[in-house]
Amino acid sequence: MARKLVPEQHESKRREILAAAHRCFLRHGLQGASVAVICNEAGISPGHLYHYFPSKEAIVEQMADDYLAGLHAHFARHTQGEPVATVLLSELWSMEGWDDLAHCRILFELLAEGGRNDKIHAILQANSEGVRKLLAATITAGQQRGEVDPGLDADQTSAVLLAVLDAAPMLPLMTAGLDFESCRALITTMVGRFLRPQ
Amino acid sequence: MARKLVPEQHESKRREILAAAHRCFLRHGLQGASVAVICNEAGISPGHLYHYFPSKEAIVEQMADDYLAGLHAHFARHTQGEPVATVLLSELWSMEGWDDLAHCRILFELLAEGGRNDKIHAILQANSEGVRKLLAATITAGQQRGEVDPGLDADQTSAVLLAVLDAAPMLPLMTAGLDFESCRALITTMVGRFLRPQ
Amino acid sequence: MARKLVPEQHESKRREILAAAHRCFLRHGLQGASVAVICNEAGISPGHLYHYFPSKEAIVEQMADDYLAGLHAHFARHTQGEPVATVLLSELWSMEGWDDLAHCRILFELLAEGGRNDKIHAILQANSEGVRKLLAATITAGQQRGEVDPGLDADQTSAVLLAVLDAAPMLPLMTAGLDFESCRALITTMVGRFLRPQ
Amino acid sequence: MARKLVPEQHESKRREILAAAHRCFLRHGLQGASVAVICNEAGISPGHLYHYFPSKEAIVEQMADDYLAGLHAHFARHTQGEPVATVLLSELWSMEGWDDLAHCRILFELLAEGGRNDKIHAILQANSEGVRKLLAATITAGQQRGEVDPGLDADQTSAVLLAVLDAAPMLPLMTAGLDFESCRALITTMVGRFLRPQ
DNA sequence: TATGAATGAGGGTTCATTCAT
């Protein structure tokens, strides 16, 4: 019985390390966060990290997958029977446990890294594809209910909307002194006008 | 006159190095591209680089500024007296000398770096602000000509549109097998529906 | 009696670990074989190894002693009343449970290590001395029987012959495509001509 | 002209480092000698070593090749027109710049390493083959002059003799209190009796 | 007996940068 707890402890330590790594990646970047810094943040010795992960690379990949799956999971929770535009936009600004800036920065790290690292690229695509299909299904359902312009291709439209959602975190980075809440409302408006039957 | 050429040679060498650095940053990331690799790509010795730039940091900053100013310049050329949506979207897919993927990757590097590096953040904001103001002016002009919904706040709308433009390069990274041309048309449609008077 | 089995189990586990260590030393070298790899090969946990041996060093020493004692034991079995050359050469190529290359490699590891590690050096000398004395006795007996040149010093001759025997495994390492059987016969010839009364 | 010296300086520094590495390998073993120790012995900083060698592995390989080529070169100098046994044995104990123990230890390191490292194995074989062919030619010449038993196969005999030569350094390692000079004479006797016409 | 979590020093290697030439 005490025995049975061991794998759970192992898993929970893994998660602690991933969380620590995540914080470090935000502070220093995927490449800039050293194993030493991550271990320090996680409160473990440098060697011990390798009892939980085979390499720093593996940590990055797991973190990427977990982070993106988190987005996915959150989004999936809201897709049942809600008006289309609301659902689409609920994802971005209501993720729990993440402040907006954190969200945006890790995503941009992953987009940058995904451009030159095949594994990250694959993780990015796999997770995006998951959300995108939910989005496409939501759009198709909206079209059947007459809420969405039937002339829009669900696959392409979902891809574009996904990009729009993920672009929102750029706003505070690029433009200072912006009222994020107003911009959020504006994006909601834009998506609403885009989707509604003409 | 021979004298006068020397500073020009200096400047032209600087540009060569920046171009080499840019290629390396695309291949390895801002942090992953080492000074040695950059010098190799530029065909100069490691020590010599420091006759042109005081540090690697300075190279990154100059490259960021040049790259974003390039976007700015390109965009500025097209803003006079053209229909609004055309203007807005001309930037993205017609940049000369850059293939789309390259474009997107450096931008994401900069967004990621900008989240934790104040100088890069400032460069990002300064350049974005330049483009955004052009955009806002275009929108205001459009509103006066009756082409654009007068209810939209020009400042916020321009910021959102800028984010949408910069989000487009995400598409091929996140979704495989996408027809980029169709998505481009879809974005044009979205922006058109967003802006037009209701 | 159940009690009495425990120390035997302990001893048998020790031998298993030594055998595993031996395989690892062949694969990676004395220094290159890590405790982790040895434990893995032996199927035990890293901590548990230290219930059987106080250190990796101790494993190396015990393995060296066992290995060399194995040579000794094998050789000792054949020294009674047989023709000298036969005795001398029986050792090398008929050792059971060892293929020739394995044999040579561990020996060379030990010779290399013995040059800078006093304990290994002592083990090497002690075991060699054991075999050498048997060899010297065989030679002296041969001299008394008139089979061996009485002008040869038994001590020095035995040392030289021991070196010759241990050198044989070099052959396949240094020369490719060699007929080992023919070389073995050639060494027999050499030793025969060396020892016989002139 | 000062320019032309640079590559020579580079080469001379390489040799210094190789010599330092060689001393360290003798003290600590091929695997046991750390890059830090080698750099310390060579009087350079840890990073600087990599301006001269791409890896520690490359240092080992170059050292192996140089060392074995040194044996080769020395031996080649003595093969013309001298009595066979003298030639064969001149190599071992008269090498300049090497004390006997050093000689033996590096050789055993290489034999051990050669058993599990293909590159070292190849270097070992290539160099041995060089010496062995000289030896075979010497034997054939001796057979034609009637100094050597015509019944001996030159290729196999040369291989066996090479092993015997390289085995000599084992003597002081395995047997304490041995008179090396007497053993040397004994080996000369053995080889002489082996080769002479029967 | 047996585990595997934990350590921290040290492994080989790369880094941005400096400086004599």
Place this chain on the structure above:
DNA sequence: GATGAATGAACCCTCATTCAT
């Protein structure tokens, strides 16, 4: 202007070993 030798801190990772369970 231009080189590349030189630095030493820091990189990711592995090591032999200890200890609570």
